[in-house]
Structure formats: structure tokens, C-alpha cells
């Protein structure tokens with residue numbers, strides 16, 4: 001006797017959907033009649049059936065798709081608008097065992113992320129992309145998307161999309177089908193049970209090829225958005241059948257999965273000597289400088305340098321990062337080019353690590369170098385308790401507010417002026433950093449200056465600046 005079917009939530013979903021406080025507990029985020037929930041279920045069932053919940057990673061971007069992060073029993077990364085294919089690339093390359101899926105709406109994938117998806121497909125990244133085409137921006141209230149069809153009224157095309165002014169609906173599957181690398185491209189729909197079954201099959205194929213490391217798969221899914229189409233759920237399904245499908249014909253555009261062989265991408269290896277050679281670091285020296293014994297407080301520093309434009313903030317950061325490289329550390333340097341006010345703060349983050357660096361921004365720095373008062377007031381707030389604040393006492397006439405950090409008042413601009421050139425204040429700051437942290441030797445920094453400055457006079461002047469900053473703080477210790 002056949003066993004009765006047991007209807008239950010697939011294990012590819014988390015047991016409990018967490019909502020924001022105050023939200024009703026027994027409903028999803030999606031509007032009634034929305035296609036997202038159906039597609040979620042098809043993916044969740046596949047995660048269970050393929051037994052990959054422990055190695056599936058979902059990349060959810062911006063749009064109604066973002067809510068995927070609440071539902072799947074899988075790893076999840078929420079990423080900026082349109083960037084899912086780039087992040088999926090990184091995750092799948094760094095961890096080839098992971099089954100990486102990107103779940104994107106049409107505004108996200110075809111507009112702001114248009115180039116990302118084309119490039120990821122062209123590289124044949126081993127990812128499964130689920131592309132929810134509802135012909136409109138859902139989350140933001142119904143603006144025109146690249147996939148909006150001709151004549152369709154949206155909040156930004158109130159008289160209907162006019163190709164003369166707004167272009168034609170973009171057929172992403174056909175576009176990607178012109179590329180060499182993808183293995184699987186299909187367009188399906190969620191408007192009735194028969195097509196949901198076909199979507200189910202396509203979802204499984206895309207996931208299967210990703211598990212088998214066959215390369216890039218994309219399933220474009222026509223999906224209802226009753227709220228922004230201003231229709232009820234049933235009319236939305238009929239509208240897909242009668243109006244959307246004639247523009248976006250359904251079917252498998254490409255299926256090369258069975259003939260494709262498992263991709264064996266070379267796993268990137270890190271050879272510091274090779275990197276030094278290629279980057280020309282160390283004036284052709286193959287070996288890194290001998291590391292110094294560093295107070296554990298300053299091992300793996302996360303540094304924020306801030307001041308106003310013209311103070312050489314970014315150069316000071318570059319110099320510190322470059323010296324870190326010379327010692328064979330991993331380093332990152334992240335400038336901030338925010339729309340700063342004149343006289344406000346410009347800043348950069350530098351990280352120096354023995355191990356790998358995840359996030360390049362020093363969101364909770366262990367060392368802050370503040371070159372002017374607005375910078376000190378802004379960045380001492382985020383300094384890690386027990387961290388170190390080096391501040392330019394020439395221009396900052398107030399005491400730092402934080403009492404739980406070590407503070408060093410160094411007249412950085414004054415020292416540079418004493419050397420006859422205010423511009424070298426950035427290198428005074430580098431010297432002070434080296435003196436306070438003990439991370440770099442004075443001679444080691446000086447040895448790099450010829451690679452940074454063209455004229456001998458500038459090299460000499462900057463040598464003096466580094467030395468003066470270094471000597472000032474080491475003198476304070478005594």
C-alpha cells in the first residue's frame with residue numbers, strides 16, 4: 001500500500017521564521033499572491049532532497065528578495081544592491097565545497113547589477129542564480145525595471161513604458177545565452193501548478209549542476225507581484241499567462257550540464273615572495289624584513305587615520321600599509337572618499353594582519369591617528385576600549401574625551417613646520433605610529449622612502465620627518 005504523503009515544511013527552511021518585533025508571527029514578509037514564497041519552497045525542498053543544508057550558501061541582495069535571509073536553512077550573506085554575483089563568485093571560489101546560490105530580483109539583477117551578472121556568467125562561475133522577474137521594482141513601490149514590458153504602467157512610467165523614451169524590456173536569459181560559458185539557462189513561471197512543476201525541475205537542475213561543479217546556471221522565474229501590478233492574486237496569474245509570457249517565452253534556452261565536465265579551477269595560492277616580486281615591493285628583495293617583537297596590544301592593528309584634505313591622510317595610510325607589506329604581513333588600505341564638508345574629515349583604514357583580513361574598514365580601530373579636531377571627535381568614539389589615540393596636539397587644543405584608551409599628544413604639524421615643510425606632517429605621523437606601536441623599525445621605514453619619493457631632497461626631508469615623529473614619542477616614553 002502506498003504511504004500517505006506527509007505535508008510538512010521542508011527542512012531547507014528554518015524551523016521558525018524570525019520577524020521584526022511586533023510583526024505577526026504566522027505570516028511571511030511577502031504580500032498575498034506573491035511568487036517569492038512559491039520559489040522559496042521549491043528551493044527549500046531541493047536543499048533538503050540534495051542534503052546540502054550544511055553547505056548551501058544563499059546570497060540575498062536588495063529588494064523583496066532580501067527576505068530570503070529569514071527563511072532558508074542555509075548560510076546567508078546579504079549584499080549590496082546588484083552585487084550578489086560578485087559575492088557569490090568570491091564565496092564559491094574560496095570554498096569550492098559550498099553550493100552557492102544567488103537569489104535576485106529584476107531591478108537588482110538587470111539594472112544596478114546588470115554588469116555583475118553578465119561578467120559572472122561569462123566567467124562561468126559555479127553558482128546557481130535564481131532570477132525573479134516580476135517586471136517591476138517590488139520593494140520600493142513599483143518603479144519601472146529593465147524587464148517592464150512595453151505599455152506597462154509603473155510609478156515611473158505612468159503613461160506606460162514607451163520604448164522611444166524608456167527602451168525595450170530586457171531579455172536577460174537570451175542575453176546570457178549569447179555567452180559561451182553558462183551551462184544551464186531556463187525561463188519558467190509560477191502562474192499555475194504545471195509551470196510550478198517545471199520551475200521545480202529547473203531549480204533542481206541548477207542546484208544539481210552547482211553541486212557537480214559544472215559552472216554557471218540561471219533560472220529566470222516569471223513571478224507575480226500583485227501589490228505593484230495593482231491586481232488580485234488570480235488576475236496576476238492570468239496576466240503572466242496572457243501578457244508576460246508572450247514577451248518572455250518560457251523554456252530551456254541551454255542545457256549543457258550532461259556534457260560539461262567538473263570545473264577544476266586552480267585554487268589560488270599565496271606565495272609572498274612572488275607577490276613581492278610582482279608588486280615590486282622591497283626594491284627587488286625577495287625576503288621580507290625581519291619582524292620585530294611587538295607588544296600583543298599592537299599585534300594585528302586596525303588603524304584609522306583621519307584629518308582634513310591636504311594633510312596627507314591617504315599617503316600616511318599608504319606608507320603604513322606598505323611598510324606592513326615589507327614585513328610580510330597581509331595588509332589592507334581603504335580610503336574613504338565620502339562627500340566630506342570642506343574642513344571636515346577625510347580618512348582611511350589600514351589593517352595589518354598575520355592572518356587573513358575579512359573586512360578592510362576599521363570599524364572599531366585599535367589605533368586612531370587624528371590630525372585635526374573634527375577627526376578626533378568623530379573617531380575617538382569608535383576606538384576600541386584599551387586602544388590607542390595619537391592626536392595632533394598642534395591643531396587639537398582640547399583633551400580627548402575617552403578615558404579608557406591610551407592617548408599620545410604629538411605636535412605633528414608643529415614638528416613638520418619645524419622641518420620647514422608642513423606637508424611632511426603625514427610622515428611625522430607615520431614615525432609617531434612606529435614609535436608608539438613598535439611595529440616598524442625606523443631604519444626599515446627610511447629604507448622604503450626612495451621608492452616613495454622621486455627627488456633625493458624629498459627623501460631626505462621625509463627621512464627627517466619620520467625620525468622626528470619617532471623620536472618625539474620614544475622621548476615621551478623615557
Ligand SMILES: Cc1ncc(C[n+]2csc(CCOP(=O)(O)OP(=O)(O)O)c2C)c(N)n1
Pocket residue numbers: 062063064065081104105106107108109132134136137138139140145
Ligand atoms: C544602492 C541602492 N540603490 C537603490 C536602493 C533602493 N532599492 C531597494 S529595493 C529596490 C528595487 C528592487 O527591485 P527588484 O530587484 O526588482 O526586487 P523586488 O523587490 O521586485 O523583488 C531599490 C531600487 C538600494 N537599496 N540600494
Ligand code: SF4
Pocket residue numbers: 029030031033034035036064134138139224225226227228
Ligand atoms: S511587493 Fe511584490 S515582490 Fe514584493 S512581496 Fe509584495 S508582491 Fe512580492
